[in-house]
């Protein structure tokens with residue numbers, strides 16, 4: 157047995173070596189066994205005994221030069237985690253762990269009375285650092301380490317202990333401010349009101365190469381500005397964004413879909429494919445420069461497939477329009493029962509005043525409700541700082557309009573509950589700069 161004097165000298169030596177040479181110290185790295193495991197707080201510690209100044213508390217002081225030590229096989233030290241936790245691993249740094257192998261047992265308990273042996277092992281004998289001992293399916297509050305001697309003597313001497321538990325803190329969803337992100341390089345930093353459905357169809361305007369297989373200029377004359385935004389020359393603008401899986405279907409393809417019968421569509425749920433955009437969040441940033449009187453508004457148009465009176469009696473043209481009037485900063489909704497027959501609501505919601513010559517963000521959101529109605533919401537980022545407020549909203553309860561029966565809907569005001577592969581950015585005779593277009597299939601808030 158080592159004398160008190162020897163142990164004290166040893167301690168002083170350890171302290172001085174700590175002060176003299178930081179470089180020899182093992183580093184405290186993460187001891188997690190996986191990204192879901194984290195070191196937990198040890199709220200209480202006790203031991204079968206301790207030698208002099210080598211107290212139990214020194215195994216949790218983040219210092220490899222202090223230790224708990226007790227003489228005799230069967231010496232134990234016990235940690236209280238405060239409550240039962242799923243333990244991933246027990247990590248032990250042994251005093252002289254690079255010269256000695258320690259025989260030890262780890263046992264755990266939920267109540268501090270009944271302990272179960274979960275591991276019996278011999279330390280490696282080749283490290284001063286924390287050595288990880290993985291436990292499986294171990295739910296416990298108390299962890300006891302019993303040391304049955306080592307290859308040099310019968311001391312139990314441990315410099316540090318860390319206990320890693322499964323991280324019960326839920327992984328937060330991506331912060332909305334990071335915007336977008338479809339796992340394929342999309343994303344433009346714009347705040348999302350509702351999260352993207354996964355898997356779900358998304359599209360982000362590519363300012364480097366707009367013609368990405370989803371975007372169709374559809375005759376719009378657009379050019380890139382020096383600041384990376386794009387410029388739209390006035391015209392009858394119907395820029396289109398398609399789901400990726402639709403493969404940019406032509407007018408002809410969209411003129412020969414399986415059905416344009418609204419009763420059938422309400423059963424099938426889509427014009428083209430199950431991946432059609434149905435519950436969507438459509439975003440655009442615009443700076444309107446001038447308008448030629450052809451309609452001082454921009455509409456985000458959803459749930460339509462083909463706008464032609466000559467095709468299936470205009471029944472590919474069912475659609476909802478989230479609309480902003482940029483001269484007075486007012487909002488409204490339109491329902492296109494078929495092409496061309498609109499029911500247009502009055503302005504509703506907030507008024508933000510003219511947005512001419514200012515960058516603003518505008519969002520049109522459309523989603524189905526469990527009761528068969530459809531909710532429309534418009535949002536505005538009026539100061540171009542990614543601060544969005546709801547501008548207006550409306551629920552189509554199936555009583556909006558008087559001519560849905562033209563396309564064989566069951567009722568005159570039937571809601572448009574089916575999806576389509578196409579979103580339209582619509583304006584007439586408006587010149588504007590734009591950026592950060594996107595369409596995302598969303599998880600509706602219901």
Ligand SMILES: [Ca+2]
Pocket residue numbers: 214215216217218219220221222223315316
């Ligand atoms: Ca220590």
